Amino acid sequence: MHEYSIVEALISRVAEEAEARGAAGVSRLYVKIGALSGVEPDLLASAYELFSERTICAGAELRIERVEERWACSGCGRAVERGAALVCPECARPARLVQGDEIVLERIEMEVP
Amino acid sequence: MCLECGCGDPEIVPVDVHEKILAGNDRAAAHNREHFTSRGILALNLMGSPGSGKTAILEATAPKLRGSFALGAVSGDLATDHDAERLRAAGIPALSITTGSACHLDAAMVHHALHDFPRNKLDIFVIENVGNLVCPAVYDLGQHANVVALSVTEGEDKPLKYPVMFLKADLVLLTKTDLLPHLTGMRIERFEEALARVMPAPKMIPVSTHSGEGLDEWIAWLRERLALRAEHGLHNARQPHAARSASGH
Numbered sequence: 001m002h003e004y005s006i007v008e009a010l011i012s013r014v015a016e017e018a019e020a021r022g023a024a025g026v027s028r029l030y031v032k033i034g035a036l037s038g039v040e041p042d043l044l045a046s047a048y049e050l051f052s053e054r055t056i057c058a059g060a061e062l063r064i065e066r067v068e069e070r071w072a073c074s075g076c077g078r079a080v081e082r083g084a085a086l087v088c089p090e091c092a093r094p095a096r097l098v099q100g101d102e103i104v105l106e107r108i109e110m111e112v113p
Numbered sequence: 114m115c116l117e118c119g120c121g122d123p124e125i126v127p128v129d130v131h132e133k134i135l136a137g138n139d140r141a142a143a144h145n146r147e148h149f150t151s152r153g154i155l156a157l158n159l160m161g162s163p164g165s166g167k168t169a170i171l172e173a174t175a176p177k178l179r180g181s182f183a184l185g186a187v188s189g190d191l192a193t194d195h196d197a198e199r200l201r202a203a204g205i206p207a208l209s210i211t212t213g214s215a216c217h218l219d220a221a222m223v224h225h226a227l228h229d230f231p232r233n234k235l236d237i238f239v240i241e242n243v244g245n246l247v248c249p250a251v252y253d254l255g256q257h258a259n260v261v262a263l264s265v266t267e268g269e270d271k272p273l274k275y276p277v278m279f280l281k282a283d284l285v286l287l288t289k290t291d292l293l294p295h296l297t298g299m300r301i302e303r304f305e306e307a308l309a310r311v312m313p314a315p316k317m318i319p320v321s322t323h324s325g326e327g328l329d330e331w332i333a334w335l336r337e338r339l340a341l342r343a344e345h346g347l348h349n350a351r352q353p354h355a356a357r358s359a360s361g362h
């Protein structure tokens with residue numbers, strides 16, 4: 001389950017940022033997880049619960065925003081629905097993913113004395 | 114400090130980051146890619162379920178490239194050196210990357226393996242990932258292309274169940290086609306249809322290391338990729354476009 005290694009990377013990034021700003025603690029994290037990112041939000045949340053103990057993130061809330069997948073034609077930009085083949089119904093060019101693969105740390109709320 | 118009464122309560126400060134959580138892995142991957150590209154080595158990330166035939170493909174590829182292109186490989190293995198031994202027996206310089214409990218390779222593991230790798234001059238470097246249709250797709254290793262081995266016995270619904278893996282594939286090798294006659298009602302078109310629903314510009318080559326079917330087409334694909342390195346340098350593996358804006362920091 002790679003969600004553990006994602007949490008590890010997340011916490012070390014947060015610790016780095018907190019240290020740079022002399023924060024006394026961290027109260028909330030905002031992350032974005034895409035439906036086609038390969039990361040399962042529920043698994044991420046439970047991995048976070050376990051792994052954040054005894055780190056700067058202990059007790060800090062993890063807010064996960066789920067991002068839907070969206071596809072569009074790589075030629076004309078028209079939206080393409082997943083369900084049938086991933087090609088544009090108009091110009092037959094392959095679709096590309098517009099959103100939905102995010103594994104992103106958006107924002108940290110820190111306690112600065 | 115609390116401005117109203119000066120009581121010394123900590124202030125909550127929002128800090129915008131907008132960065133990929135795996136940015137550290139991406140940096141290590143970029144370093145690996147630079148290593149490969151600057152030496153003119155085509156690097157492939159070979160993924161697929163355990164037993165899908167990844168090692169068998171490499172064993173069958175070695176004799177076909179002998180005398181024209183030098184092939185090297187590392188093999189992600191939970192506990193043993195078995196795959197790398199098979200590859201060396203097939204004449205491919207190979208090391209294993211023992212991952213312990215990790216279900217995927219990351220760029221740092223590949224970087225370490227590169228330092229240990231015998232310094233042969235190589236044309237193609239294949240990273241055989243840990244057998245798993247989920248986790249390996251999440252980690253960029255610095256490859257130029259992703260190849261996914263899917264065996265006919267796994268069922269044609271697998272691209273739909275594991276869309277992330279197939280979305281990132283540049284090529285799917287549909288393996289063990291010699292077994293198709295034993296699978297009642299199974300046709301190659303059903304794999305093609307499923308793949309087209311999750312993989313933009315789908316590219317699939319049906320192969321069998323037993324009958325030899327499709328191996329020449331696979332070798333032709335490799336040669337085509339190698340030819341590109343002379344013309345325009347090596348291209349990057351298919352990476353999703355959406356998160357790109359978040360990586361610029």
Ligand SMILES: Nc1nc2c(ncn2[C@@H]2O[C@H](COP(=O)(O)OP(=O)(O)O)[C@@H](O)[C@H]2O)c(=O)[nH]1
Pocket residue numbers: 161162163164165166167168169170244262288289290291292320321322323324
């Ligand atoms: N019938 C058949 N069996 C194959 C073929 N390729 C591999 N196998 C068998 O599938 C099993 C797993 O192959 P292996 O290369 O170890 O898969 P890996 O785990 O993906 O590296 C082995 O028993 C192979 O002999 C094939 O083309 N046809």
Ligand SMILES: [Mg+2]
Pocket residue numbers: 167168169196241
């Ligand atoms: Mg193997």
Ligand SMILES: [Zn+2]
Pocket residue numbers: 001002003216217247248249
């Ligand atoms: Zn995993």
Ligand SMILES: [Zn+2]
Pocket residue numbers: 073074075076077078088089090091092093
């Ligand atoms: Zn179009």
